[in-house]
Amino acid sequence: MxxxxxKFGGTSVGSVEKIQNVASRILEEKNRGxxxxxxxxxxxxxxxxxxxxxxxxxxxxxxxxxxxxxxxxEQVTISLLTMALIQAGQEAISYTGWQAGIxxxxxxxxxxxxxxxTEKMTAQLESGKVVIVAGFQGMTPSGEITTLGRGGSDxxxxxxxxxxxxxxxxxxxxxxxxxxxxxxxxKGARKLPSISYDEMLELANLGAGVLHxxxxxxxxxxxxxxxxxxxxxxxxxTYIEEEASMEQNLVVRGVAFEDEIVRVTVFGxxxxxxxxxxxFTTLARNHLNVDIIIQSQTDKDTTNLSFSIKEHDLEEALxxxxxxxxxxxxxxxxxxxxLAKVSIVGSGMISNxxxxxxxxxVLAQNDIIVKMVSTSEIKVSAVVDQVNMQKAAGxxxxxxxxxxxxxxxxxx
Amino acid sequence: MxxxxxKFGGTSVGSVEKIQNVASRILEEKNRGxxxxxxxxxxxxxxxxxxxxxxxxxxxxxxxxxxxxxxxxEQVTISLLTMALIQAGQEAISYTGWQAGIxxxxxxxxxxxxxxxTEKMTAQLESGKVVIVAGFQGMTPSGEITTLGRGGSDxxxxxxxxxxxxxxxxxxxxxxxxxxxxxxxxKGARKLPSISYDEMLELANLGAGVLHxxxxxxxxxxxxxxxxxxxxxxxxxTYIEEEASMEQNLVVRGVAFEDEIVRVTVFGxxxxxxxxxxxFTTLARNHLNVDIIIQSQTDKDTTNLSFSIKEHDLEEALxxxxxxxxxxxxxxxxxxxxLAKVSIVGSGMISNxxxxxxxxxVLAQNDIIVKMVSTSEIKVSAVVDQVNMQKAAGxxxxxxxxxxxxxxxxxx
Numbered sequence: 172m173x174x175x176x177x178k179f180g181g182t183s184v185g186s187v188e189k190i191q192n193v194a195s196r197i198l199e200e201k202n203r204g205x206x207x208x209x210x211x212x213x214x215x216x217x218x219x220x221x222x223x224x225x226x227x228x229x230x231x232x233x234x235x236x237x238x239x240x241x242x243x244x245e246q247v248t249i250s251l252l253t254m255a256l257i258q259a260g261q262e263a264i265s266y267t268g269w270q271a272g273i274x275x276x277x278x279x280x281x282x283x284x285x286x287x288x289t290e291k292m293t294a295q296l297e298s299g300k301v302v303i304v305a306g307f308q309g310m311t312p313s314g315e316i317t318t319l320g321r322g323g324s325d326x327x328x329x330x331x332x333x334x335x336x337x338x339x340x341x342x343x344x345x346x347x348x349x350x351x352x353x354x355x356x357x358k359g360a361r362k363l364p365s366i367s368y369d370e371m372l373e374l375a376n377l378g379a380g381v382l383h384x385x386x387x388x389x390x391x392x393x394x395x396x397x398x399x400x401x402x403x404x405x406x407x408x409t410y411i412e413e414e415a416s417m418e419q420n421l422v423v424r425g426v427a428f429e430d431e432i433v434r435v436t437v438f439g440x441x442x443x444x445x446x447x448x449x450x451f452t453t454l455a456r457n458h459l460n461v462d463i464i465i466q467s468q469t470d471k472d473t474t475n476l477s478f479s480i481k482e483h484d485l486e487e488a489l490x491x492x493x494x495x496x497x498x499x500x501x502x503x504x505x506x507x508x509x510l511a512k513v514s515i516v517g518s519g520m521i522s523n524x525x526x527x528x529x530x531x532x533v534l535a536q537n538d539i540i541v542k543m544v545s546t547s548e549i550k551v552s553a554v555v556d557q558v559n560m561q562k563a564a565g566x567x568x569x570x571x572x573x574x575x576x577x578x579x580x581x582x583x
Numbered sequence: 584m585x586x587x588x589x590k591f592g593g594t595s596v597g598s599v600e601k602i603q604n605v606a607s608r609i610l611e612e613k614n615r616g617x618x619x620x621x622x623x624x625x626x627x628x629x630x631x632x633x634x635x636x637x638x639x640x641x642x643x644x645x646x647x648x649x650x651x652x653x654x655x656x657e658q659v660t661i662s663l664l665t666m667a668l669i670q671a672g673q674e675a676i677s678y679t680g681w682q683a684g685i686x687x688x689x690x691x692x693x694x695x696x697x698x699x700x701t702e703k704m705t706a707q708l709e710s711g712k713v714v715i716v717a718g719f720q721g722m723t724p725s726g727e728i729t730t731l732g733r734g735g736s737d738x739x740x741x742x743x744x745x746x747x748x749x750x751x752x753x754x755x756x757x758x759x760x761x762x763x764x765x766x767x768x769x770k771g772a773r774k775l776p777s778i779s780y781d782e783m784l785e786l787a788n789l790g791a792g793v794l795h796x797x798x799x800x801x802x803x804x805x806x807x808x809x810x811x812x813x814x815x816x817x818x819x820x821t822y823i824e825e826e827a828s829m830e831q832n833l834v835v836r837g838v839a840f841e842d843e844i845v846r847v848t849v850f851g852x853x854x855x856x857x858x859x860x861x862x863f864t865t866l867a868r869n870h871l872n873v874d875i876i877i878q879s880q881t882d883k884d885t886t887n888l889s890f891s892i893k894e895h896d897l898e899e900a901l902x903x904x905x906x907x908x909x910x911x912x913x914x915x916x917x918x919x920x921x922l923a924k925v926s927i928v929g930s931g932m933i934s935n936x937x938x939x940x941x942x943x944x945v946l947a948q949n950d951i952i953v954k955m956v957s958t959s960e961i962k963v964s965a966v967v968d969q970v971n972m973q974k975a976a977g978x979x980x981x982x983x984x985x986x987x988x989x990x991x992x993x994x995x
Binding site: 187190191221224225227228229232233235236237239240242243246247249250251253254255257258264265267270291314315316 | 599602603633636637639640641644645647648649651652654655658659661662663665666667669670676677679682703726727728
């Protein structure tokens with residue numbers, strides 16, 4: 172008997188009717204003879220509504236209290252979904268994050284899972300029940316409720332799959348798979364039948380949005396095969412596994428993009444040796460995620476540092492740095508808003524030098540100025556003006572031959 | 584330094600604005616130099632909305648899953664109220680029922696508190712924080728979320744007051760005290776300055792609705808002085824304490840009434856000796872609350888039994904009894920709907936015989952037929968047709984001189 176973990180996102184459980192639809196998808200899997208654990212998010216716009224109430228009270232809500240507030244969203248979904256399964260004649264039981272044994276570090280609003288105590292879930296599966304778990308949430312060893320950050324339900328699902336040694340983890344969502352780029356913006360974007368963990372990881376980190384990056388990391392580390400598929404249509408989705416089995420000939424597999432990027436530049440760091448680490452240690456201590464980092468030495472005594480950060484973290488980042496100006500020893504800070512990041516991803520890049528050069532050439536031919544660059548073995552990211560984001564993604568998608576040309580459509 | 588427990592009901596926290604108002608009431612108490620623990624219910628119509636969603640899915644939702652669902656309501660309130668206090672500069676922390684150490688028996692939807700582990704609350708009070716606790720909910724020793732039944736937030740508040748040896752427990756509500764009868768229906772009903780636990784207990788049990796009976800029981804057992812007062816107006820409420828200090832001369836202190844009563848009659852119980860206990864053991868085992876019980880022996884071998892029950896428990900009571908017909912040994916069951924219970928309460932009755940007789944005479948003079956009767960040392964209840972309920976309460980209120988005649992209104 173196989174263990175299958177299924178994850179349904181907020182759109183998939185957005186109404187009572189949709190919850191009943193999800194129940195029937197779960198039953199199909201259970202009736203195939205598998206043990207099923209289901210992870211769900213909050214219903215549709217619930218999280219936004221809760222955030223809205225908090226904002227009416229304060230512009231800077233306590234992170235602990237936000238976790239307390241937001242974690243109610245999934246708790247509503249798990250109980251309703253469990254009722255729907257019981258109503259359909261299938262024994263089921265709901266667990267909040269803490270009841271399911273999901274232990275996290277003691278950080279609010281963005282905690283990482285450190286352990287999953289599976290005893291309860293295993294006992295319920297053995298008794299024939301479907302186990303419905305609240306995604307996105309966990310508990311610290313001292314009994315505090317934490318959340319994993321937006322998209323954390325994916326992480327919950329994959330982490331449970333790893334802990335239970337599940338055979339597969341299916342991520343049901345409102346799109347039917349992973350695309351070569353976002354089809355809402357890029358004409359010709361097409362669904363990929365499969366993709367490797369590393370490629371997906373780069374795409375997830377780059378804002379492709381289908382899957383939470385931490386979830387992909389977990390899946391890669393524990394070798395959990397994922398399938399991203401539609402909760403509405405019964406069609407094949409995209410498999411994510413160790414080696415993408417098809418289309419090895421494509422150097423670039425996808426183009427991702429992300430807006431609301433800000434470039435922050437710290438000028439005149441006195442100590443070139445320790446300046447870099449102390450700035451980023453200070454930011455990390457405040458749980459501010461920095462993306463691209465560029466260091467430049469203007470003369471032998473002072474260093475300038477640029478980094479990119481999400482718009483919503485800007486205010487806190489500036490305030491943290493300014494508070495520590497004396498200790499960090501810089502002269503002043505500047506920032507540039509309204510930027511975006513466009514990235515090409517593909518494991519074929521490792522054996523194909525010159526991909527970055529080709530990317531920059533394509534952007535230059537289209538009069539798009541590159542402001543920051545970051546590369547890994549399987550991706551190249553360029554920061555451009557936000558107004559150029561969609562255009563940049565489109566021309567790269569075409570240049571790297573990602574436009575859909577299905578075999579059956581080829582006419583001679 | 585005193586410890587004060589405050590409880591705010593659903594209407595008092597029905598909107599973000601009202602939550603901010605509650606925060607300022609808490610601050611007033613805290614600023615008097617007291618340690619404050621606050622117990623809150625779900626916001627306004629939240630519980631009804633959650634029940635509505637469950638009903639869309641199933642007509643008989645699992646009680647465990649209902650507890651899972653409903654307990655989210657208070658969790659939303661505690662986090663928002665805590666944010667409001669922090670925003671106002673007062674350190675505060677929210678706790679769900681399980682975090683606050685509220686341990687209950689393993690019964691869903693109507694659990695009783697069996698213990699309160701106060702370590703966390705005490706530590707937070709000592710650090711100067713206001714502690715905000717979700718009412719109405721607790722946790723079983725095995726980690727299941729339970730609820731205490733409607734009105735259970737009162738019980739949470741009083742139980743916490745007892746466990747922390749609080750100096751007072753203030754029940755803030757949308758009325759400004761305990762009345763001699765329900766002023767919405769009975770002209771001349773007036774606010775009582777004080778009332779004894781026993782009188783309040785009878786009133787609470789009789790459906791006066793201001794305070795949950797279990798809460799009053801707890802308060803009596805642990806001698807916690809209660810004050811029922813308005814969350815909106817700053818006026819004196821009603822004190823509930825061991826001996827009502829005023830108006831000892833009044834024999835009857837209040838008139839309570841309650842609709843949706845059904846009389847069930849079980850005919851032909853074969854075994855007069857064990858029939859009574861076995862019927863009610865069967866009902867109790869299914870957590871069905873029976874109120875008035877009347878037994879009559881028609882001949883020496885068979886017994887008929889009548890009992891009153893709330894309308895919403897009727898279906899389950901009938902099904903439970905019919906399922907056990909062979910074992911219980913009765914011939915058939917009948918029931919009569921659309922009844923109501925009207926009761927007079929007052930500790931002065933103990934030393935005033937003839938109060939019950941006077942009650943029946945008043946009802947008879949007004950052509951109101953009494954269908955069942957129940958008495959205790961300090962109350963007399965009569966079951967009447969529901970259409971007569973309000974009239975019965977009104978004539979009794981007048982007959983026992985409960986109509987308001989304020990001293991300043993007396994003209995000579």
